[in-house]
Amino acid sequence: MTDASSAAPALPNRVHSILTESADMRRRNAAEGRFKLYGMAAIAVSFIVLGIMLWTIFSDGLSGFQQAKLTFPVTLTAETLDPKGNKNRDEMAKVTTVGYGKVLAASFKAELAARNIPTDGVTEKELVEIISKDAPGGLRARVLADPSLLGQTIEMTMLATGRIDGYLKGRVTMQTAERDGNVSPAQLQFADLLIDAGILKTGFNREFLTNPDASDQRPEAAGLGVAILGSAYMMLLVLIMCVPVGVAASIYLEEFAPKNRWTDLVEVNISNLAAVPSIVFGILGLAIFINFMGLPQSSSVVGALVISLMTLPTIIIATRASIRAVPPSIRDAALGIGASKMQTVFHHVLPLAMPGILTGTILGLASALGETAPLLLIGMVAFVDNYPSAPVEGFFDPATALPVQVYSWASRSDPAFIERSSAAIIVLLVFLVIMNVTAIILRRKFERRW
Amino acid sequence: MKLFKLTASALAMAAAATAADARDQIQVTGSSTVLPYATIVAEAFGENFDFPSPVVEGGGSGAGRKKLCEGVGETTVDIANSSSRISQSDIDLCKTNGVEEIMEVRFGYDGIVFATAVDGPEFALTQADVYNALAAKVVKDGALVDNTNATWADANAALPAQAILGLVPGTKHGTREVFDTKVIIQGCKDSGAHDLYLATAEGADEKEKKAAADKSCMELRTDGKSVDIDGDYTETLARLDADKTAVGVFGLSFYQNNTDKLRVATMAGVVPSTESIASGDYPVSRPLYFYVKKAHIGVIPGLQEYIDFFVSDDMAGPDGPLAAYGLVSDPELAATQAAVAAGTPMGPLE
Numbered sequence: 001m002t003d004a005s006s007a008a009p010a011l012p013n014r015v016h017s018i019l020t021e022s023a024d025m026r027r028r029n030a031a032e033g034r035f036k037l038y039g040m041a042a043i044a045v046s047f048i049v050l051g052i053m054l055w056t057i058f059s060d061g062l063s064g065f066q067q068a069k070l071t072f073p074v075t076l077t078a079e080t081l082d083p084k085g086n087k088n089r090d091e092m093a094k095v096t097t098v099g100y101g102k103v104l105a106a107s108f109k110a111e112l113a114a115r116n117i118p119t120d121g122v123t124e125k126e127l128v129e130i131i132s133k134d135a136p137g138g139l140r141a142r143v144l145a146d147p148s149l150l151g152q153t154i155e156m157t158m159l160a161t162g163r164i165d166g167y168l169k170g171r172v173t174m175q176t177a178e179r180d181g182n183v184s185p186a187q188l189q190f191a192d193l194l195i196d197a198g199i200l201k202t203g204f205n206r207e208f209l210t211n212p213d214a215s216d217q218r219p220e221a222a223g224l225g226v227a228i229l230g231s232a233y234m235m236l237l238v239l240i241m242c243v244p245v246g247v248a249a250s251i252y253l254e255e256f257a258p259k260n261r262w263t264d265l266v267e268v269n270i271s272n273l274a275a276v277p278s279i280v281f282g283i284l285g286l287a288i289f290i291n292f293m294g295l296p297q298s299s300s301v302v303g304a305l306v307i308s309l310m311t312l313p314t315i316i317i318a319t320r321a322s323i324r325a326v327p328p329s330i331r332d333a334a335l336g337i338g339a340s341k342m343q344t345v346f347h348h349v350l351p352l353a354m355p356g357i358l359t360g361t362i363l364g365l366a367s368a369l370g371e372t373a374p375l376l377l378i379g380m381v382a383f384v385d386n387y388p389s390a391p392v393e394g395f396f397d398p399a400t401a402l403p404v405q406v407y408s409w410a411s412r413s414d415p416a417f418i419e420r421s422s423a424a425i426i427v428l429l430v431f432l433v434i435m436n437v438t439a440i441i442l443r444r445k446f447e448r449r450w
Numbered sequence: 451m452k453l454f455k456l457t458a459s460a461l462a463m464a465a466a467a468t469a470a471d472a473r474d475q476i477q478v479t480g481s482s483t484v485l486p487y488a489t490i491v492a493e494a495f496g497e498n499f500d501f502p503s504p505v506v507e508g509g510g511s512g513a514g515r516k517k518l519c520e521g522v523g524e525t526t527v528d529i530a531n532s533s534s535r536i537s538q539s540d541i542d543l544c545k546t547n548g549v550e551e552i553m554e555v556r557f558g559y560d561g562i563v564f565a566t567a568v569d570g571p572e573f574a575l576t577q578a579d580v581y582n583a584l585a586a587k588v589v590k591d592g593a594l595v596d597n598t599n600a601t602w603a604d605a606n607a608a609l610p611a612q613a614i615l616g617l618v619p620g621t622k623h624g625t626r627e628v629f630d631t632k633v634i635i636q637g638c639k640d641s642g643a644h645d646l647y648l649a650t651a652e653g654a655d656e657k658e659k660k661a662a663a664d665k666s667c668m669e670l671r672t673d674g675k676s677v678d679i680d681g682d683y684t685e686t687l688a689r690l691d692a693d694k695t696a697v698g699v700f701g702l703s704f705y706q707n708n709t710d711k712l713r714v715a716t717m718a719g720v721v722p723s724t725e726s727i728a729s730g731d732y733p734v735s736r737p738l739y740f741y742v743k744k745a746h747i748g749v750i751p752g753l754q755e756y757i758d759f760f761v762s763d764d765m766a767g768p769d770g771p772l773a774a775y776g777l778v779s780d781p782e783l784a785a786t787q788a789a790v791a792a793g794t795p796m797g798p799l800e
Binding site: 137 | 473475477479482485486488489490492493494496497498500502503505506507508509520524525527568681682683684703704706707708709710711764771774775
């Protein structure tokens with residue numbers, strides 16, 4: 001290496017101006033141009049795929065946020081709903097939803113007669129079928145909660161059945177209705193009359209975000225209420241369990257731990273843990289948390305424990321990276337003016353690493369929010385009709401989660417669930433976007449460059 | 451990791467404290483065929499009783515029965531739905547885990563139908579036609595040869611000359627069992643293939659020979675004309691949408707909810723319907739069951755009320771919501787109701 005010029009191959013002795021393009025330069029420029037094109041093509045492909053995915057989801061799902069509803073006055077006849085006439089809740093509870101269905105049907109027919117809406121062509125049964133099967137249950141709960149409503153006439157808004165809802169949204173047409181066992185063309189024509197009379201309208205579907213799941217017979221009433229609560233509970237618990245543990249582990253490993261075989265082993269294990277397929281954690285969760293520790297099935301606490309196991313390595317890795325990014329000069333300065341190791345870490349290093357830890361945590365939570373596979377094994381992929389109660393007790397009540405609801409709706413037989421499944425994906429995407437945007441804003445706002 | 455252990459054990463203690471007072475919800479698991487019926491009942495139960503709605507899970511008949519037999523206690527399930535009858539091995543498993551008494555409740559029947567895309571040609575199938583179209587070996591000139599039938603017309607000249615593509619349920623489904631026994635093996639016998647298999651079957655006695663012949667009959671062709679669908683019926687429907695010439699296997703209730711997309715084929719001249727299945731004319735049907743852990747009755751609130759409600763005429767009767775969804779009501783429902791009310795545990799399998 002004493003004489004570099006003699007070792008290097010002799011450069012071809014070509015003399016020309018850099019302003020005129022030589023063949024060699026053209027070739028290199030062309031290669032660069034081609035590479036740029038490949039890059040742009042790669043980006044274009046990913047955007048097209050993303051676009052197709054979003055388009056299918058939104059075109060299927062947006063209509064899920066609208067719902068056909070019927071509004072008419074309902075006369076709560078005391079004779080049917082309170083046969084003993086003493087407004088005793090226990091006595092009144094003997095009247096089932098069948099009785100309330102009859103009250104609704106009678107009021108509906110009375111309203112049609114009062115408004116002179118012709119009902120010829122539709123049988124009495126078909127007429128009543130237009131009202132969702134969910135409506136009597138809602139009315140029953142309302143009357144039992146407030147028996148003073150008995151005998152009054154109240155203006156009520158209730159869901160229309162799923163097929164009529166589909167007709168208003170264009171999913172059901174006269175052609176499909178002819179072949180459909182659950183709706184007749186006469187019912188659709190009658191629905192047109194109801195729209196003209198202002199009884200049947202589509203409006204914003206608030207119930208979709210608050211209602212619990214519903215059975216296959218009433219897709220119109222199915223909502224995400226229990227799933228959103230369950231997901232929220234799980235994320236809260238994951239946050240409570242993962243952040244202290246993850247941050248403490250990272251600080252110890254980065255700042256205090258001696259570098260030896262044991263810490264190397266721990267490090268390898270953490271990286272491996274981050275790569276374990278999530279279903280494995282589900283099997284582990286079933287064996288340890290349910291069968292061994294006896295935690296209740298289908299509960300958000302078991303879901304959160306399982307998901308914590310998956311999120312923990314992600315948080316530890318992100319936290320360690322951001323602690324490592326704090327320059328040693330900060331530590332040296334703090335130690336130099338007499339701070340203890342502990343003070344250095346907690347007064348200087350940790351605050352400076354905080355933005356990185358926060359973004360890492362939020363991104364870890366975002367991926368945990370979309371996790372389904374481990375929940376399958378611990379019984380959270382289920383039909384849960386009751387809201388979990390308030391924390392802390394509610395953590396032990398059965399619940400589902402957003403991605404689970406997408407999965408179980410996608411396999412239902414009624415076509416109306418396709419729309420609901422896609423709408424649930426939209427809700428999930430909105431949550432994910434909110435979390436990711438928060439992470440980006442926090443990073444932009446607090447990030448320090450050294 | 452110490453802190454994590456601390457957190458976990460603290461949570462476990464809190465759980466023990468909450469779980470000490472009895473679990474409020476009934477836990478149901480099992481067959482995905484029974485799942486929609488069970489959710490309809492669970493929903494109505496929650497509406498009309500002062501108990502919370504049961505939590506209903508799918509996952510398969512076999513898996514559900516295994517869960518039922520895991521043991522007695524609040525962390526185990528109360529009811530397993532099943533689209534096939536419990537097996538002796540399940541009962542033995544239950545016994546070893548201390549689950550002594552199980553109630554068997556048959557609440558109705560479910561039909562299995564063959565359907566094509568709604569604008570496809572009419573199919574009038576027999577079991578032998580399905581066997582000739584989908585089996586690995588068929589009878590030709592009195593001998594078993596590899597199945598080379600390309601169109602349905604090759605299988606039976608009366609059928610449309612449409613390329614064969616059968617979408618049959620995967621082996622993990624309870625539906626497949628019915629498809630195998632009621633359609634394929636029956637078709638194997640009708641077409642004469644069963645006798646030919648029997649002639650060459652190996653086995654110590656008649657029973658073993660027959661089992662070997664049955665097994666040979668159930669082999670479906672592997673040249674892509676018969677496709678196993680491991681997902682549920684929505685996947686079969688999606689495949690049918692993509693390939694309009696396919697013939698798919700569905701549950702009757704699924705078909706009834708999608709009559710605008712599917713055209714049903716007759717089987718042995720009978721149109722599948724709740725009536726023709728109840729009368730026994732339509733040949734491809736199976737009973738649906740749920741199994742109740744008797745030790746949990748009286749411990750889990752609402753369990754007895756739930757099973758009474760499930761088999762009541764308001765639910766499982768011929769005019770009830772389950773029948774409206776596609777369940778074929780059990781003609782002997784009254785006997786079932788009496789057995790459920792009395793809490794009669796099931797005897798040994800005959």
